[in-house]
Amino acid sequence: MKKWLFGLLVLILAASVAACGNKEESSGGSSDNGDKTEEIKIGSIIDASGSAAPLGKPEEETIKMIIDEVNDQGGIDGKKIKLISIDSKSDQNEAVLGMKKLIEQEKVTAIVGGTISGNSLAMIPLAEKAQVPYISLAASKQINNPDDNSPREWTFKTAQGDDVVIPKLLEYLEGKNLKKVAWLSVANSYGTSGHEEFEKLKGDYGIESVIEEEFEATVNDAKSMLTRVKKANPEAIIVWGTAQESAVVTKNIREIGLDVPIIESHGIGTKEFIELAGDAANGVIFPAGKLLVVDELDDSDQQKEELKKFKTSYENKFDKAASTFGGHAYDGIYILLNALEEAGADKDKLREALESTKGFVGISGVFNMEADDHNGLKSDSLTMIEIKDGEWKKGE
Template structure:
């Protein structure tokens, strides 16, 4: 007995209980209050649903999975503080990153120094670039570059050559502007005028009045949250009768609610979440999305937003890596990077040492709003 007690004490000093623990813990940085709560709350719900499904199926290698989420309040400083708290706990194996692009940028260096993998839910390509300097950072959502390729291809098919860009001054909006400026010419599209607004602005009439003077063939609005609805309502009020393209952040029921009838006709490059019934029977994502929608609706009594799919996928990706690598932070990072053809709600994921975006182009569909509903575009 004396030898056993000595051995147990020695193991405690060496941190062995973390290895022997019957619960595997991952950290969450999902915002349930503040300006990005409309993204973070469904993201947390999706992550919690993933944990519930995993545990009902027997856990990971026989151990329960637990998500420890800290509400960052949509604030970069609070997110940094949350990362410090989570990474300071040796039994936190990986992080489900914030929905807020700016907060994702704010914690990259700290996550790198801590040596813990983070699957971010921010929508900017720059979060994981350059990969050689951000080896511990991965993305789960659609990226601005990927969805813009689908959007620009749609413009090309429709003969649209001159556009206006209206973007927010947030990290997401700025990144979207940079990516669109980089690749528009490849599709024969020219940005005739670019205007910026504050992400919390309640009126974009001055910027849109400037755009109206240019007689462009389409308008692109790149932002998150309620500002997208404000911009679309202002566009309709000014009688700008041209196609309106929004970022993938608009594939959200909150946008439809806030924009009302003004949303009809807008075009959104999106995941397949809202158009599952229209997908081909052999689409590999169809059964995954159908199960997700059914389980989410049963638990939360409402249909899921696209951001719930992001949180769900990020958690499932980490769980797959833990299953393959065990409770070791570095091994988990390596295992995420090795994931191939993981079928998720938002997309099909294949990572590599050179690609931490993950989602394959086949995961994106062009949607159009008809009668207040998301539908597949023509």
């Protein structure tokens, strides 16, 4: 009897072990019938800290906000989005290492990020070689179209490029009859790219640069440079940089008594610029996306509803003003999600879907991409903005 009972217990135990072994492990959520649901793994590389953090932090926050919202709604075709977010710390080497990790170790389907142009340009060769769709959030024309005849295959961009912004800036100067200008640009890829476009186009608008100077991204006093600028007697000064360094130069312009119009790049479209520049920010004019002046837009503007939706969502969640840089991230992540919904996670099909983006009403503009235009924005994506009493106002 004891032997019989022992044998029965062995059989029961064996059956139990076999049953456990047949249960499927699941990750990323599962359906009611126990089937495994795959995740779609994407990466982001953002300058959430360091000198570019005023641009990068709202980008990081926006991406995470949107991914959480999409996953709460069931993901893409029932698949949750797994986001692997890397802080590149405003450092080019960190950006490159982040790109290598996402491609080689994490094997992501696509990558969104690159807060500043230099970091984006450094990451691009890795994405192109690995044939991984990459959507940059930085501005330089060199990112998606290094020359007019050979656009990059796997790289896309959501920020307005120099080829869109510089004509808008020159058109403003021409309209105000400001012909003799000083050109001051940050000494990095963003400044170089802007300067190249300015040099190429200024003659078409009758603009002459009476002096051209560069300043470092780490500048804390530009007065010696500006003394030379003052002697050149420009009718206006163009400052081409991003929030932190441009704020220093702007303050110094007013401190040495240069009382001429200051026109800047879209790189200053964050409240941090106003805080850093103080009273010197008042009167500054720059071309930027419409988000900053959404309440002044006509109701017929096709972007207005989307702009207000993003502004409300972001400000309710983070209790601070939405910025155009968060808008670049909003556009990048939604353009990617739309392409994933259309094409799935196959990289070749995904690239084709991104390239076929048409009529996407975003924060930076209305996107219409082509094989030879992986940005898809025109000058109507910009408006001239003036800072008055520390606030953004639609320029005249």
